[in-house]
Amino acid sequence: MSYDEIYSKLKNVGQEQLLDFYDELNDEEKENLLKQIEKIDFSILDLINHQNEEKKKGVITPLKGGLSVADIERNREEYTNVGIDAIRQGKVAALLLAGGQGTRLGSDKPKGMYNIGITKDVYIFEMIVRNLMDVVNQTGTWIPLYVMTSEKNNDDTVKFFKDMNYFGYDKDYVDFFVQEMAPASTFDGKIYLEEKGKVSTSPNGNGGWFISMVKAGLCEKAKKQGVEYINIFAVDNVCQRMADPCFVGAMIKNQYPSAAKVVKKANPEERVGVLCYEDGKPSIVEYYELSDEMRYQKDDQGELAYKDGVILNYLFRIDKLEEIMNNKLNVHIVKKKIPYVNAKGEIVKPEVENGYKFETLVLDMIHMMDDCLAYEVVRNKEFAPIKNKTGVDSVDTARELLKENGVTL
Numbered sequence: 001m002s003y004d005e006i007y008s009k010l011k012n013v014g015q016e017q018l019l020d021f022y023d024e025l026n027d028e029e030k031e032n033l034l035k036q037i038e039k040i041d042f043s044i045l046d047l048i049n050h051q052n053e054e055k056k057k058g059v060i061t062p063l064k065g066g067l068s069v070a071d072i073e074r075n076r077e078e079y080t081n082v083g084i085d086a087i088r089q090g091k092v093a094a095l096l097l098a099g100g101q102g103t104r105l106g107s108d109k110p111k112g113m114y115n116i117g118i119t120k121d122v123y124i125f126e127m128i129v130r131n132l133m134d135v136v137n138q139t140g141t142w143i144p145l146y147v148m149t150s151e152k153n154n155d156d157t158v159k160f161f162k163d164m165n166y167f168g169y170d171k172d173y174v175d176f177f178v179q180e181m182a183p184a185s186t187f188d189g190k191i192y193l194e195e196k197g198k199v200s201t202s203p204n205g206n207g208g209w210f211i212s213m214v215k216a217g218l219c220e221k222a223k224k225q226g227v228e229y230i231n232i233f234a235v236d237n238v239c240q241r242m243a244d245p246c247f248v249g250a251m252i253k254n255q256y257p258s259a260a261k262v263v264k265k266a267n268p269e270e271r272v273g274v275l276c277y278e279d280g281k282p283s284i285v286e287y288y289e290l291s292d293e294m295r296y297q298k299d300d301q302g303e304l305a306y307k308d309g310v311i312l313n314y315l316f317r318i319d320k321l322e323e324i325m326n327n328k329l330n331v332h333i334v335k336k337k338i339p340y341v342n343a344k345g346e347i348v349k350p351e352v353e354n355g356y357k358f359e360t361l362v363l364d365m366i367h368m369m370d371d372c373l374a375y376e377v378v379r380n381k382e383f384a385p386i387k388n389k390t391g392v393d394s395v396d397t398a399r400e401l402l403k404e405n406g407v408t409l
């Protein structure tokens, strides 16, 4: 599109500010900016006006029928054998959500590049690959590993894996793909510029993973290789087991279209989403959406009624994902501090929230499934999320848990 076409497009949607510094740019910057603007989905901004029309949740009820740690122990051998068979037949792939940066850890690199070692280097990515290698060794099968990055961290991530020789993984089984971006705007819906020649964008949330995977041709590739199940998981949990044969086997044996690893919530305030039912379908209510009534509600045994905290480790059947991929996912509008170019052309890093980012979330995909198996894991073995540098859910707590589990750092 030419400058004139872009300008009139922007005028129609009241976003001409994106061209405020156009004349100051060199030819290459001009071209890049126009290309970036061309790709923006402006309809997303309409949501700002509708966000007060509360998205009505259905009737929420506690989960029933999940597998507790004891249930799993009773059937561990059988589940594990079913899972190992599926893995050996090439039916299982793992997908790492790694679009985020280590900003909260004080790093401007991809979160997975963060070094949690004490006496030697141990990177988050390395721990994750090591955990997956356990299953490779157990089954004698390389498991395809897809790594979702973002525009911001793709080059660093790919280079790091290469430099580190894929941490011993067979590189033929590792594919990277880039998550899409969404624009960031003021509270009034005006899209920010991040630089004079660059629209402010951020990764579009972890719900975009399947569409991005399809667009990258990786879903086709996976299916051709016979993959039927995808285990997606977050970069921040260094203790989790992925492509875990027992987890895979439990889902297959019990014929679920999806499954989620859960931990019993440590306390009502813990910042994890809870798996429950909404109008009879599986649903996840995020910690910031949970009403106090639900947060403290007890069941007949005196336990929390909503106790199944998701650890962001889900298994999906690919055919079920394809069925729902054209359904519209909810877009969540999140208030954030967004660096921007002010009217004078200076870059401002705000101290307080100054606008919105737009994200879709994987947990909304769970609600589109007919059912989801809650599979309880032992917190001290599998849940050490690294959200902060110190304190709760931090580098410190993860290090302690890793040590407890015999990992030398």
Ligand SMILES: CC(=O)N[C@H]1[C@@H](OP(=O)(O)O)O[C@H](CO)[C@@H](O)[C@@H]1O
Binding pocket: 206, 234, 271, 272, 273, 286, 309, 310, 311, 312, 361, 362, 363, 385, 387
């Ligand atoms: C949108 C999303 O997937 N949120 C996840 C994710 O939350 P954070 O806000 O990234 O901490 O990780 C939690 C587990 O660490 C999980 O309980 C929650 O549901």
